[in-house]
Amino acid sequence: MEIENIGKITRSAKESEVEKKWWVIDATGKTLGRLASQIAKIIRGKHKPYFTPHIDCGDFVIVINAEKVQVEGKRVEKKEYFNYTGYPGGAIFRKFKDLIKTKPEFVIRHAVWGMLPKNRLGRRLIKKLKVYKGDYHPHSAQKPEKLELPYS
Template structure:
């Protein structure tokens, strides 16, 4: 037989991670969160390997200016359960958006990440800021525009 066996690329975890800055103003929440998730996991790189942590760091600015489509801002409800009877807490999206707009974006990205050790480690490299300023200048972040 004259065929050649196809080899799989074995990626290695990154030694030096880059940090990227994303501006969330005017972006639709879910579409923006999926792009952030791609960069956190490293899927935007040709050397992506599922078992290796090859993702990069992400800084998100202007989380308070993210757009929710339809009636989600007034109708969506975030729930969490304490584990005790009667411990189901509900907070409307409108209230959460006014108090902590960064938590809405964190919740959306967390839901798209893998629920594994690696996913939790990658999620720690995401910083979300409600305004346009950040305190991560030491990482020398590169501004990235998602279009």
């Protein structure tokens, strides 16, 4: 018994066929979680019609004004980031309000990393995120386009 060729084939994208663009997103007044979920979607490539889960088909994202990102309600005071040095008594808890002043890049990168796959592809994708404090970024040679996010 032979199966006839219907002619419809699901085609996977190849890494060499993927077009990668550069986007600039202004984080001023944006909510951290909503911003991070949209950035993760762009970095992963889910907005493209030829998205393939095991291929890096996403775009590069530049986030400017990272220090102006916001969180809702009492999270400014209560949200904590945890780090453990590996030594007894080496647990470090840092609050959002302190980190946003000293390392605003870490806050956005940490939120996006939580929304990417935890494997080799995810580690490769997070390198496509460039976060900067203030308006300046050194990627003007890549000719990034400004991207207005649908919800903030």
